[in-house]
Amino acid sequence: MFDSADLLVNALIAGLLLGGFYTAVTVGISISFGILDIVNIAHPGFIIVGSYIAYIVNERFGLDPILVGLLALPAFYALGAFIYQIYYVSFEKRGQEALRGLAFFFGILFITEVVLIIVFGVDYRYVNAAYVDTTYNIGLAQLPMRMVVPCVVSLLMLAVLQLFVGRTFLGRAIMAVAQDQQALRLMAADPVKIKRVAFALSIATCSLAGACLIIIQPVDPSIGRDYIGRVFAICVLGGLGSLPGTLIGAMLLGLVESFTSTFFGPSWAPAVAFGLLLLTLAVRPAGLLGR
Amino acid sequence: MRTPIFLALAIAVAALVFWLTRTAGNDYLFFAGYTVLQFVVLATAWNILGGYCGYVNFGSAAFFALGAYTSVVFYKFVHDPRLCPDFWTSLTGQDCLLDLTASENEGLKDLLMTYLVPQSLPALMAVAAVISGLIGLGTGYLTLRLRGAFFAIATLALAVVLQTFVVNWSYVGGSRGAYVIRPNDIEILGFQFPYIQYLFLIMVMLAAISVAIARTIERSKLGYGFATIRDDELAAEASGVPTLKLKLIATTLSGALMGMAGAPFPYYIGYLEPASAFGLPYAVNSIAMPMIGGTTSWIGPLVGSVLLGTLQQVVTVTISSEMNLLLVGVLLVAFVIVAPKGLVGLVQPQLQKLRRKWTRPSSKSKDSASASAAS
Numbered sequence: 001m002f003d004s005a006d007l008l009v010n011a012l013i014a015g016l017l018l019g020g021f022y023t024a025v026t027v028g029i030s031i032s033f034g035i036l037d038i039v040n041i042a043h044p045g046f047i048i049v050g051s052y053i054a055y056i057v058n059e060r061f062g063l064d065p066i067l068v069g070l071l072a073l074p075a076f077y078a079l080g081a082f083i084y085q086i087y088y089v090s091f092e093k094r095g096q097e098a099l100r101g102l103a104f105f106f107g108i109l110f111i112t113e114v115v116l117i118i119v120f121g122v123d124y125r126y127v128n129a130a131y132v133d134t135t136y137n138i139g140l141a142q143l144p145m146r147m148v149v150p151c152v153v154s155l156l157m158l159a160v161l162q163l164f165v166g167r168t169f170l171g172r173a174i175m176a177v178a179q180d181q182q183a184l185r186l187m188a189a190d191p192v193k194i195k196r197v198a199f200a201l202s203i204a205t206c207s208l209a210g211a212c213l214i215i216i217q218p219v220d221p222s223i224g225r226d227y228i229g230r231v232f233a234i235c236v237l238g239g240l241g242s243l244p245g246t247l248i249g250a251m252l253l254g255l256v257e258s259f260t261s262t263f264f265g266p267s268w269a270p271a272v273a274f275g276l277l278l279l280t281l282a283v284r285p286a287g288l289l290g291r
Numbered sequence: 292m293r294t295p296i297f298l299a300l301a302i303a304v305a306a307l308v309f310w311l312t313r314t315a316g317n318d319y320l321f322f323a324g325y326t327v328l329q330f331v332v333l334a335t336a337w338n339i340l341g342g343y344c345g346y347v348n349f350g351s352a353a354f355f356a357l358g359a360y361t362s363v364v365f366y367k368f369v370h371d372p373r374l375c376p377d378f379w380t381s382l383t384g385q386d387c388l389l390d391l392t393a394s395e396n397e398g399l400k401d402l403l404m405t406y407l408v409p410q411s412l413p414a415l416m417a418v419a420a421v422i423s424g425l426i427g428l429g430t431g432y433l434t435l436r437l438r439g440a441f442f443a444i445a446t447l448a449l450a451v452v453l454q455t456f457v458v459n460w461s462y463v464g465g466s467r468g469a470y471v472i473r474p475n476d477i478e479i480l481g482f483q484f485p486y487i488q489y490l491f492l493i494m495v496m497l498a499a500i501s502v503a504i505a506r507t508i509e510r511s512k513l514g515y516g517f518a519t520i521r522d523d524e525l526a527a528e529a530s531g532v533p534t535l536k537l538k539l540i541a542t543t544l545s546g547a548l549m550g551m552a553g554a555p556f557p558y559y560i561g562y563l564e565p566a567s568a569f570g571l572p573y574a575v576n577s578i579a580m581p582m583i584g585g586t587t588s589w590i591g592p593l594v595g596s597v598l599l600g601t602l603q604q605v606v607t608v609t610i611s612s613e614m615n616l617l618l619v620g621v622l623l624v625a626f627v628i629v630a631p632k633g634l635v636g637l638v639q640p641q642l643q644k645l646r647r648k649w650t651r652p653s654s655k656s657k658d659s660a661s662a663s664a665a666s
Contacts, residue, residue, distance in 0.1 A: 033440075039440040039443065039444070041349075041443070041444070041447065086628065090627070090628045091627075094631070096631060098345060098347075098439055098440075099341065099345050099347055099586070100582070100627040100631055102347045102440070102443055103347065103578055103579075103582055103623060103627050104624055104627050104628065106347075106349060106574075106575065106578060106623075107575070107579070107620050107621075107623040107624035107627070108620075108624060110571055110575045110616070110619075110620040110623075111617065111620040111621060111624065113571065114613060114616045114617045114620055115617065117613055118613050118614070118617065222571075225450075225451065225571065226451060228444070228447050228448060228451070229444075229447070229448030229451050229452075232444045232448070233448075236441075265459075267455065267458055267459050267466075268455060268459060270451050270452070270454075270455045271451070271452045271455040271456070273448065273451075274445075274448040274449070274451060274452040275452070277444070277445065277448060278433050278434075278445065281433055281434055281437060281441055281445070282433050285437050285441075
């Protein structure tokens with residue numbers, strides 16, 4: 001009996017920590033897909049790029065992965081702005097985002113994966129940091145720092161973004177884009193410019209999310225695919241475009257996955273996200289906190 | 292041109308391709324040609340949903356792998372006729388889904404061994420078509436009522452889920468994969484064929500039939516219905532087009548064709564593992580080929596898959612298979628940005644200009660003109 005209580009508590013804690021980390025992976029998609037309606041399926045690909053940058057700098061200079069993630073934020077922001085510009089000119093302006101825009105992002109996802117394979121091979125890569133191997137025990141509970149640090153960083157990032165969206169002028173403008181572009185234009189604001197900022201922000205989150213990912217688990221180029229189902233499941237589950245919804249969705253998925261891998265074996269975990277996604281779409285497409 | 296005539300012509304072309312490849316006397320041509328033809332089927336199938344209806348399916352690999360694993364299950368089943376998946380046992384508590392060694396199933400076993408095994412490939416393809424079609428229908432039913440993006444995302448995740456099932460199913464080899472031993476020869480109508488030629492023949496016929504199906508749909512009421520969905524779904528729905536029904540037909544048909552393309556694959560490759568069967572390359576190729584060729588008509592996927600498929604074979608042999616994948620990705624992105632109508636869209640205006648210059652108007656019917664553009 002003691003054994004299973006132990007198992008239960010740790011599955012719960014692992015689920016919450018995992019869920020915290022999932023917020024970092026998903027918050028970018030919540031902005032691009034949820035708010036801007038840009039179905040950026042290449043998002044996980046950029047997260048893996050973030051992981052590899054953290055890996056390279058960590059191995060060469062021994063810098064902390066989280067610090068690398070923070071330093072790389074501007075570069076990812078610029079990348080995001082650049083990609084949005086291409087997307088806008090080639091697809092959004094011509095009204096072709098549905099078919100060709102999707103194919104475009106799919107192509108980018110594929111290209112990032114293949115380039116990483118060509119440059120780094122298919123080996124798993126991991127980072128070294130002082131806290132990676134530390135685990136604190138509090139009673140029954142185990143708190144592996146490998147999970148706690150990414151979770152805390154992710155939640156901080158979500159909080160900062162929530163404050164930005166809710167409290168600043170630019171953030172409110174981003175929410176306004178989601179509601180009525182035409183009205184924004186009548187207020188003499190350029191919706192394209194605002195969307196560019198928002199999309200760039202969503203890609204910038206990949207830098208930190210990637211750094212968190214490689215702390216939690218070893219990364220290989222094709223791992224991004226497992227996250228596609230997860231990020232969209234969380235995004236839909238929480239309600240499109242709602243950052244608090246993202247937190248709830250992420251925690252739910254984290255818990256369900258953690259319990260699945262504890263009681264059925266980790267090889268079943270990838271199917272959970274998809275099941276949850278289909279269930280949400282079938283029962284409540286607007287999500288838990290849908291607009 | 293009428294559909295039966297076109298089908299006969301397509302099959303004649305397929306037979307000609309087969310005969311020409313045989314006279315070349317080089318088995319490698321069969322191996323390379325099989326891959327190209329497989330992509331003709333995948334691209335054509337993808338285009339029925341993607342090009343005609345405008346719904347993106349990222350799960351081509353899932354449907355393809357479903358077909359391939361149908362063959363693996365069958366192959367294993369012939370050698371060990373006890374279908375006892377772990378998940379079935381853990382879900383229902385029963386031992387086996389189907390146990391042909393048990394005495395009450397003796398009749399079924401006889402039926403299977405006498406009729407199905409000798410005709411295995413065509414029968415397997417039919418089974419694969421049913422399975423993949425049903426999965427397509429199910430996924431479509433859950434997601435097609437919502438915005439198009441949800442369907443795309445669901446198909447993307449479908450591959451991950453089906454892969455998880457296969458990885459957890461030790462009967463078909465789990466994550467280690469399964470060997471399927473290809474017979475050396477096969478006897479058809481008294482003639483001995485090397486098995487690879489037989490596989491090639493099946494694939495070239497399937498390619499001819501899929502192209503004929505795509506062309507028929509394009510010119511039928513169904514095809515016009517699909518086009519209204521692509522152009523303006525809301526307006527179509529408002530004017531009485533049964534959009535959900537049409538979309539489900541497209542998804543089912545497209546999935547079934549992809550499954551059929553996958554069924555002979557284990558016999559071709561000899562060793563099938565989940566990571567490669569469900570891999571992104573199939574999904575990317577079956578999107579890239581129609582996009583590069585042009586999505587609005589049946590010629591586009593055909594041109595795209597033959598050109599890109601052949602190019603890939605050359606690049607794989609001369610440079611490396613990673614470079615070949617990179618090439619596909621870059622071409623896909625380049626084409627969707629620069630040439631949204633694909634190669635057909637680039638060439639067609641030129642052809643029309645030429646035709647206007649050299650022939651008097653109305654001397655040719657529209658159909659034969661487009662057929663000559665294809666050849």
